[in-house]
Amino acid sequence: MQAKITVTETWLRKHRHLYDGATRHPFIRSIRDGNIDISAFKTWLGQDYIFVRAFVPFVASVLTKAYKGSDDGNGDVEVILGGVAALHDEISWFKKEAFKWGVQLSSIVPQKANQEYCRFLESLIGPEVEYTVAAVAFWAIETIYQESFAHCLEDDSKTPPELKETCKRWGNESFGEYCNSLRNIVDGQLEKASDDVITKAEATLLRVLEHEVDFWNMSHGRT
Ligand SMILES: Cc1ncc(CN)c(N)n1
Numbered sequence: 001m002q003a004k005i006t007v008t009e010t011w012l013r014k015h016r017h018l019y020d021g022a023t024r025h026p027f028i029r030s031i032r033d034g035n036i037d038i039s040a041f042k043t044w045l046g047q048d049y050i051f052v053r054a055f056v057p058f059v060a061s062v063l064t065k066a067y068k069g070s071d072d073g074n075g076d077v078e079v080i081l082g083g084v085a086a087l088h089d090e091i092s093w094f095k096k097e098a099f100k101w102g103v104q105l106s107s108i109v110p111q112k113a114n115q116e117y118c119r120f121l122e123s124l125i126g127p128e129v130e131y132t133v134a135a136v137a138f139w140a141i142e143t144i145y146q147e148s149f150a151h152c153l154e155d156d157s158k159t160p161p162e163l164k165e166t167c168k169r170w171g172n173e174s175f176g177e178y179c180n181s182l183r184n185i186v187d188g189q190l191e192k193a194s195d196d197v198i199t200k201a202e203a204t205l206l207r208v209l210e211h212e213v214d215f216w217n218m219s220h221g222r223t
Pocket residue numbers: 048051052055141142145212215
């Protein structure tokens with residue numbers, strides 16, 4: 001018997017071009033090819049620290065929605081709680097890494113693309129946004145980083161040794177498994193969602209992809 005094609009699989013096939021644009025962006029390719037401009041890397045580092053701080057309340061809102069809205073005996077809550085814990089480590093990592101690279105986090109001003117992305121996250125926090133829609137955004141945001149940085153760790157990559165740790169932070173296998181768990185949660189929700197929610201969730205995925213591309217563009221100095 002053939003395996004059933006999930007909703008996320010359908011979307012990834014349909015929007016492959018945009019998805020590849022987010023996960024194989026020139027910024028990521030420049031890390032992978034070993035010709036990254038270190039000032040672009042530092043820009044990304046400072047801007048992403050600001051993004052991650054804004055990401056925390058969004059993830060907390062997804063956690064609340066999972067608690068209220070999922071009917072799986074709260075397996076979802078545990079997966080998402082793991083994500084919150086990982087974010088705690090992520091913030092400490094950014095501080096350590098910023099120190100290493102001489103990036104002053106206290107003086108970073110969020111750039112336009114970052115402000116718009118953070119505003120988008122805020123727009124997904126309210127109770128009027130369905131759990132399924134918010135969970136799709138969460139899955140996509142985490143997975144884009146996972147796929148992007150895993151690409152920089154492939155055998156034929158020329159990623160500079162001093163950037164390997166950064167790539168491993170999101171490109172490692174256990175982060176990949178966590179992203180798969182998020183994807184299973186999302187597909188479970190989408191299977192029982194109304195057409196209206198599925199439409200909103202797909203539109204949200206597309207917005208995430210666009211914001212991620214803009215975020216890489218900003219880091220790469222293309223704004
Ligand atoms: C912009 C962005 N997207 C995703 C992630 C992964 N948490 C991140 N740190 N920053």
